[in-house]
Amino acid sequence: xxLARISAKGQVTIPRNVRATARxxxxxxxxxxxxxxxxxxxxxxxxxxxxxGVEASLAEWNTAEDESAWRDL
Numbered sequence: 363x364x365l366a367r368i369s370a371k372g373q374v375t376i377p378r379n380v381r382a383t384a385r386x387x388x389x390x391x392x393x394x395x396x397x398x399x400x401x402x403x404x405x406x407x408x409x410x411x412x413x414x415g416v417e418a419s420l421a422e423w424n425t426a427e428d429e430s431a432w433r434d435l
Contacts, residue, residue: 364377376386386392386405391413395402406413 364380366374366377368374380386384405390408391406393404393406395404
């Protein structure tokens with residue numbers, strides 16, 4: 363069993379042995395599924411063109427101007 367601690371920013375470092383066993387690499391996309399008291403992480407296939415397309419199309423909304431305009435809604 364590997365342990366990790368959540369940082370003040372809500373970040374977790376996946377232990378090296380877990381990354382190696384699961385063949386995780388920088389840039390991989392993970393999904394989180396919550397089932398009662400369990401959190402399941404799954405690696406999405408890198409060939410998932412739909413999600414890559416959605417991610418690319420949403421990037422245009424990720425600017426300081428957009429954040430300012432939508433902050434109080």
